[in-house]
Structure formats: structure tokens, C-alpha cells
Amino acid sequence: MAPIIKVDNLRKVYRVGQEKVVALRDINLEIERGEFCCVVGASGSGKSTLLNQLAGLEKPTRGSVSIGGHNISAMSEKELAVFRQHHLGFVFQSYNLLPTMTAVENVALPLMFKGVPKAKREAMAAQQLKKMGLGKRLKHKPTEMSGGQQQRVGIARAFVSKPEVIFADEPTGNLDSHTTAKVMNAILRLTRENNITFIMVTHERDLSSCADRIITLKDGCVLRNEKIENPAQEFEVQLSPMDEEYIAQEKQERENSDRNNAAGDGQTAASPDLKENHV
Amino acid sequence: MKISDLLALSYENLRRRKGRTALTVAGVVIGTFLIVIMVSLGIAVNVGFDEMLQSMGDLRKITVYGWGVNGSEVQLNDDAVAQMSKLDHVLVATPYYQPRYLSFNLVAGKNDRYQTGYVELYGIYPEALEMMQYELKSGSYLPEKGTVPSGNKPKVQVVVGEQLGYNFTDTKKKGENAYRWQGMTDAAGNELPPFVDILSDTMTLKSQGSEDDKQLVYQMDVLGVLLQDNEKGYETYGGVFMDLNVLKKLESDYMRMNNIKAETTNTYDQVVVMVDDIDNVEAVEEYINDELGFQTGGMSSWREQMQGQSQMLQLILGGLGAVSLFVAALSIVNTMSMSILERTREIGVMKVLGCGIGKIRTLFLLEASMIGLTGGLLGIGISYLVSFALNHFAPFLMMSGLGNILPMYGSKISVIPVWLSVGSVFFATLIGFVAGILPAGRAVKISALEAIRHE
Structure with a gap:
């Protein structure tokens, strides 16, 4: 089977003042359809740059990236926009939901860019959100949701148009480990169900326990490119005793503040809901 | 999207x-x-x-004067009028002839009790009246071939302005009582009619001159009454229109009777040109000034x-x-x-x-x-x-x-x-x-x- 993503001699050089910084040195990669792929490495290893290159957010200095046989390095901005509409999805570290829009509207955004009529795209978005366990949050604005909920909206947005490839840049970077597990499992389930290629950049190695492929970068080079034969089907949080103590403490604090809020400004109707959905 | x-x-x-x-x-x-x-x-x-x-008058009217733009000699005669009426956008061109040697007093009532003193009399092409877009209140316009006044009590066919009656003054009264004007009321607030009813009373034109002159006397035969319209001009209020040729004949009769010797009056002091639309007035006026050489006084030049x-x-x-x-x-x-x-x-x-x-x-x-x-x-x-x-x-x-x-x-x-x-x-x-x-x-x-x- 032909690989869905093919990277040929990819090189990216940034110019910082007079100096040249080589972020990626002649990278060659192939990623197969339906793979759950983790890109790991220390900060400064070039993993974010690689993701930007794979997604066509930046032009390479040399070499090319092709997705599904299309050379995206040669595309104009306009062609890229259309290509993204039809083939790519994104999950961001800081969620990047549009603050004025409700959850449904945010999820429906990629469909709107595609020209799907309002009623249809919002129905699709609502369905996707229900799958993510956010059926009660459809009309909520991002500021009315917790980080985990926001990120699940972000994931729903990436999956709603059933793209071939989804890119994620530290999708759990802003989440606690318990929430991370929930979010990761949601992603895993959706990618496997829909045979979507998922490429995730992370600096937490234990996130890659479920990956089909782990690409390790160092100083702009591929250090290792491992194909995992039998990855774990579910992601589990490995907690140290210290973590557990911390989580318990935090949970206690949150409950206290919830109680205070409920008593303080009379939002009794909203707060039990918040607690129960707080992932 | x-x-x-x-x-x-x-x-x-x-x-x-x-x-x-x-x-x-x-x-x-x-x-x-x-x-x-x-x-x-x-x-x-x-x-x-x-x-x-x-x-002050219809803005589509151009008044053409019988003198040149720069004081040059020009002949404002029937040929010139015909030339003007053939121009594009011109509905009609007609002389507004006012006799030079003859003026009339309009009288009515017993022993000429009611008099106007002076009457705004115009001789025009009879067919032009309708084309000038004067509206009739009653009666008809001047016929194209009108009758020439003759006989013992000669009658002259005219079309008059609606309020001509108000031009009459009562010679038997003095001060304010001698006048009637439009909108005048008596003590009880009833509107007072003019002294003379232009439709039913007999009105007579009498020539004015020095005492030993022979007088021309004509009874007016009012064929039509023009609807008063201040936008069209004063003539719809108190003007008297008659056939140009009739008026010319009256004048020449008068001159002959009183031995007035003068050149023949085949030129006009004033010709009125009616244009189809206000926006075309300027072009027509320019043509008459520049090509035909006549001085004009259209409202549009003011405008x-x-x-x-x-x-x-x-x-x-x-x-x-x-x-x-x-x-x-x-x-x-x-x-x-x-x-x-x-x-x-x-x-x-x-x-x-x-x-x-x-x-x-x-x-x-x-x-x-x-x-x-x-x-x-x-x-x-x-x-x-x-x-x-x-x-x-x-x-x-x-x-x-x-x-x-x-x-x-x-x-x-x-x-x-x-x-x-x-x-x-x-x-x-x-x-x-x-x-x-x-x-x-x-x-x-x-x-x-x-x-x-x-x-």
C-alpha cells in the first residue's frame, strides 16, 4: 500500500538575523494510512517544525511533502486552503476555539468553509459533539467550559469533516493527566473507527504507548523511526504516588470553589452539571 | 463558504x-x-x-426679442419664426404681437361704467394657443381660420384669462370701493365677484388716442377662458389673445383712419418659443442666440x-x-x-x-x-x-x-x-x-x- 504521507529530503532553515538555524536536516519519512503516529523529542529538536511542514503551514527550504499523492509543498495558499478543507484536520494545544461561537458553531466551522449549509453542518457538529460526550454543552461558549471540554470540542472540530489526516500539536499539553487519558482515548477511538491517520507531536513519551509509529527527532534529524507492532488499545494514566496526592488535592480544591461559586452567585443550576462533566 | x-x-x-x-x-x-x-x-x-x-412664468418658454445679440440688425419676421418652430425640441414658436400704434381700453356696463384702462392684448398664431399648453377653463381655443370682424357692430374673437373681470374698475365709485380683487370679501366674509362677468356681460374694446382721433369699437366674442395658472404666466390671469392677423388688421385700420404713416409692421418685438422639456431649453436658446442672432430672455438663463x-x-x-x-x-x-x-x-x-x-x-x-x-x-x-x-x-x-x-x-x-x-x-x-x-x-x-x- 502506498504511504499516505511521504517526506523527501525535507530541509528547513530559519534565518535569525545574520545567522542560519537549521531546524530540519534532510528528513525522509513515510507514514501509512490509518497510522497513529507520535513525533517525540526534546524541545528544540524540530518536532513542531516538522508538523508545520507536514501540514503545509510553512514552505520547506528544500525537499517536498506529499499527502495522498498531492505535493503540498508546491501548492499556492489558495490551493492549500481547499486541500485543508477536504483532507486535513487540526487539534491545537491551546484549543483555539473561536470565543464568540458556541461549541456547535466551532465544530461546524470547517464545514462552513467547505460551504455546507447551516442546518446540515450544525446537525453534523451536534452529532459529533454528542459522540464526544458533550451533548449538554452544545450551546456553550468556550469560556463556559473547562479545558478538557474545550479540547474535546477542538477534537470534534478536527474529526467532523472526516479528513484523511489529522495533525495535533501537543493536544494534551494544557491538560492534567486524568483529563489527558480521557482525551487521548477519545482520539484513539475516533481514528481507529474512521481509519484516520493521526500525527501528534508530544514531548511526553508515555503518550506514545498506543502509537503505531513513533518518530523520535533530535537536532533536526530522525533519530529513530519505530513501527510498533502491537500498540496498547487504550491509554492509561500511569500515576506516581505524588501525582495521585496532587490530583486528590486539586479535586478537593475544585469542589470547594464550586461550592463557593454556587453559594456566591446563585448559579446553582449550572454548577452540578459542571462538576459531573469536569474531565 | x-x-x-x-x-x-x-x-x-x-x-x-x-x-x-x-x-x-x-x-x-x-x-x-x-x-x-x-x-x-x-x-x-x-x-x-x-x-x-x-x-414668474413657464420655464420652458424662451422669449425672443426683435434685436440682435450685440445690437446688430436682425429681422424678427414670420420667416424667422418659421425657422425657430422647425428646431428640434421646439413645440411651437409664435409672435406675441402687441400693437405699436394702437392700444385698447376694455369697457363694460351701462355708459361704459366699468373700465380696465389698459388691456394686455396679444396677437398670436391662433393654433399656437393650444400648443403653448395653456389649459382652458371653458370654451375653445381660437379657430385656425377665424372670422374677420366686420359690419355694423363688429365682433372680434378672443380667448381671455380667467380673472380678466377683476381688471375692471367702477368709474362711479371712489377709493377702495372702485376696485375688486381676487379673494376680496365683504364684511360678512363672502367673496365678492368682479364687477364684470366675462362670460355673460358684454365687453367692448375701444381704441385709445387723442380726443379728435377716430375710435375703433369692437365687441369681444369670448370663445374660451384660460385656466388661471401662475406658473404659465400673468396672461392666464388677465390677458386677451386674438388672432395675429386680426390684430394686425385692426391696427392698420386704425392707422389708416387716423392717417398715421409708418413702415409696415411685418417684424415683431417679441416671439415666444415653447420647448418640450426644461433641460432642452438651454440648447435651443443657445442656437437662437448664436445661429439666428436674436437676443433672448428665457427664464432658463436666469436659472x-x-x-x-x-x-x-x-x-x-x-x-x-x-x-x-x-x-x-x-x-x-x-x-x-x-x-x-x-x-x-x-x-x-x-x-x-x-x-x-x-x-x-x-x-x-x-x-x-x-x-x-x-x-x-x-x-x-x-x-x-x-x-x-x-x-x-x-x-x-x-x-x-x-x-x-x-x-x-x-x-x-x-x-x-x-x-x-x-x-x-x-x-x-x-x-x-x-x-x-x-x-x-x-x-x-x-x-x-x-x-x-x-x-
Whole structure:
């Protein structure tokens, strides 16, 4: 089977003042359809740059990236926009939901860019959100949701148009480990169900326990490119005793503040809901 | 992406920055309001001119005089009149002949008790009366081949103005009682009719001259009565029209009887040319001046001169408004730039999610245009209110000294025609659009990478 993503001699050089910084040195990669792929490495290893290159957010200095046989390095901005509409999805570290829009509207955004009529795209978005366990949050604005909920909206947005490839840049970077597990499992389930290629950049190695492929970068080079034969089907949080103590403490604090809020400004109707959905 | 989605997005973006949007819109409102009100003042002056001129006569009439443009010798005779009537856009050209050696007194009643002293008598081509668009109140126009007065009690066919009766004075009374005028009432408030009923009483034309002159006496045969219309001219009030040839014959009879020797009167002092539309008057008048060489005195030459003045006024006033709209445009640029700066990340996210750069440009142009449109609509709304108030309180304002600053020729201070209100809203929207071009260009240049950047 032909690989869905093919990277040929990819090189990216940034110019910082007079100096040249080589972020990626002649990278060659192939990623197969339906793979759950983790890109790991220390900060400064070039993993974010690689993701930007794979997604066509930046032009390479040399070499090319092709997705599904299309050379995206040669595309104009306009062609890229259309290509993204039809083939790519994104999950961001800081969620990047549009603050004025409700959850449904945010999820429906990629469909709107595609020209799907309002009623249809919002129905699709609502369905996707229900799958993510956010059926009660459809009309909520991002500021009315917790980080985990926001990120699940972000994931729903990436999956709603059933793209071939989804890119994620530290999708759990802003989440606690318990929430991370929930979010990761949601992603895993959706990618496997829909045979979507998922490429995730992370600096937490234990996130890659479920990956089909782990690409390790160092100083702009591929250090290792491992194909995992039998990855774990579910992601589990490995907690140290210290973590557990911390989580318990935090949970206690949150409950206290919830109680205070409920008593303080009379939002009794909203707060039990918040607690129960707080992932 | 559909236009309805773009509109909804733009609207939402404006709505969430209510305060800032409102301030920016206020700038456009003020600019639009100033332009509209200023221009409306100028237009009111123009409309006032037209009202004033119209009360002086039909603006489509050109009066051609029997002398040259630069005092040169010209012959304003039947040939010249025929030439004029053949011009494009000319409905009819006819002499308005007033005899040089003969004037009539119009008398009525027993022993000529009621007299007019002088009568505004015109000899015209009989068929021209209808083509001059005088409306009849009753009766008919002059026949093309009228009867020539003859016999013992000769009758002369005439068409007269509706209120000719009011021209009569009672020779038996003195002071105010000798007169009747239109709208005059007695002590009880009943309207007083003129002394003479032009339809039923017998009216007689008597020539005036020195005492030993032989007198011509004709009974008037009133064929038709013209509907009084001050926009058409005084002749519809108290004029007497008769066939040009009949009038000429009366004059030559009179001259022969009294041995007046003079050149034959085959030229005219005054010819009236009727043009089909007010906008063609200028061209016809120019032709008569330049090609035929006759001096003219159309109302339109007045009108032009006055319009030139008011255009100047409009230009100055409108210019003041334009400056404030320009300032408003700058504030739109500022607002949009700020808004784009704040939304850098959002724009990046939209790009990553597959929003084309064309759509992003459209989005911001729409936002800027919406500011312009809203400002324009509110501006014109306020303009109408202020215009209404100005006109409503016009008499008071004029008295309180504003009249020294604002010329008021007609009944209104401010007139907002439809073209001005539609035009100003369109212009305000255009201003918004143009002001949006630069910021929108900047938004388009924002990199998709902005979405990835961590805080």
C-alpha cells in the first residue's frame, strides 16, 4: 500500500538575523494510512517544525511533502486552503476555539468553509459533539467550559469533516493527566473507527504507548523511526504516588470553589452539571 | 463558504466589540449627516429658485426679442419664426404681437361704467394657443381660420384669462370701493365677484388716442377662458389673445383712419418659443442666440446663473461634510487594524481550518462596509429628522437671524431628494469598503502559523 504521507529530503532553515538555524536536516519519512503516529523529542529538536511542514503551514527550504499523492509543498495558499478543507484536520494545544461561537458553531466551522449549509453542518457538529460526550454543552461558549471540554470540542472540530489526516500539536499539553487519558482515548477511538491517520507531536513519551509509529527527532534529524507492532488499545494514566496526592488535592480544591461559586452567585443550576462533566 | 455565513461572521465580530463599533459608526453618522444636511441646504436654495421662477412664468418658454445679440440688425419676421418652430425640441414658436400704434381700453356696463384702462392684448398664431399648453377653463381655443370682424357692430374673437373681470374698475365709485380683487370679501366674509362677468356681460374694446382721433369699437366674442395658472404666466390671469392677423388688421385700420404713416409692421418685438422639456431649453436658446442672432430672455438663463451660485454653495457646504466623512474613514481604518491585531490568532486558526484567503479578505471588507452602511443609514435618518425640524421651524429660524446666513428663496430650508439619501448611504458604504482594503490586506498576510504559536 502506498504511504499516505511521504517526506523527501525535507530541509528547513530559519534565518535569525545574520545567522542560519537549521531546524530540519534532510528528513525522509513515510507514514501509512490509518497510522497513529507520535513525533517525540526534546524541545528544540524540530518536532513542531516538522508538523508545520507536514501540514503545509510553512514552505520547506528544500525537499517536498506529499499527502495522498498531492505535493503540498508546491501548492499556492489558495490551493492549500481547499486541500485543508477536504483532507486535513487540526487539534491545537491551546484549543483555539473561536470565543464568540458556541461549541456547535466551532465544530461546524470547517464545514462552513467547505460551504455546507447551516442546518446540515450544525446537525453534523451536534452529532459529533454528542459522540464526544458533550451533548449538554452544545450551546456553550468556550469560556463556559473547562479545558478538557474545550479540547474535546477542538477534537470534534478536527474529526467532523472526516479528513484523511489529522495533525495535533501537543493536544494534551494544557491538560492534567486524568483529563489527558480521557482525551487521548477519545482520539484513539475516533481514528481507529474512521481509519484516520493521526500525527501528534508530544514531548511526553508515555503518550506514545498506543502509537503505531513513533518518530523520535533530535537536532533536526530522525533519530529513530519505530513501527510498533502491537500498540496498547487504550491509554492509561500511569500515576506516581505524588501525582495521585496532587490530583486528590486539586479535586478537593475544585469542589470547594464550586461550592463557593454556587453559594456566591446563585448559579446553582449550572454548577452540578459542571462538576459531573469536569474531565 | 456562503455569503450568508460571511455576513453572520462579520456581524458577530462587530457585535462583540459593541463600544468600539458604536464609536466608529458614530463617526460615519456625523460625516454622512453633515454632507447630507449641507447639500440639502444647497438643493433647497435651488428648489427655491425654481419655485420663484415658476411663479414668474413657464420655464420652458424662451422669449425672443426683435434685436440682435450685440445690437446688430436682425429681422424678427414670420420667416424667422418659421425657422425657430422647425428646431428640434421646439413645440411651437409664435409672435406675441402687441400693437405699436394702437392700444385698447376694455369697457363694460351701462355708459361704459366699468373700465380696465389698459388691456394686455396679444396677437398670436391662433393654433399656437393650444400648443403653448395653456389649459382652458371653458370654451375653445381660437379657430385656425377665424372670422374677420366686420359690419355694423363688429365682433372680434378672443380667448381671455380667467380673472380678466377683476381688471375692471367702477368709474362711479371712489377709493377702495372702485376696485375688486381676487379673494376680496365683504364684511360678512363672502367673496365678492368682479364687477364684470366675462362670460355673460358684454365687453367692448375701444381704441385709445387723442380726443379728435377716430375710435375703433369692437365687441369681444369670448370663445374660451384660460385656466388661471401662475406658473404659465400673468396672461392666464388677465390677458386677451386674438388672432395675429386680426390684430394686425385692426391696427392698420386704425392707422389708416387716423392717417398715421409708418413702415409696415411685418417684424415683431417679441416671439415666444415653447420647448418640450426644461433641460432642452438651454440648447435651443443657445442656437437662437448664436445661429439666428436674436437676443433672448428665457427664464432658463436666469436659472442657470442662479444654479451656478447655489452649486458653489453646495460645493462649499458639501466639502465641509466630506472632510468629516474622511476623518470617519480614518477611524474605520484604525478600528479595523486594531480588531485584526486582536484577532491575529483567530485568523490563523481559520486559515488552518481551511478558510481561503479570499474569504478572509471578504470578511474584513464586509465588516468595514457594514460600519459604513450602518453609519450611512443612521446618518440619513438623522438628516431627515433635522431637515424636517429645520423646515418646520423655518419661519421662526429666519426671523431669529439665520436668514442672514442661509438664503431662503423658496418655502424650505432643507430639501433631501431621493438621490441624495440613496447616494449618501451608498457613499458611506463605499467609504467603509475603501477604508477596509488596507486592514483586510494585512489580515490576509497573517500566517497560519499564528494558530500554532503558544502563548
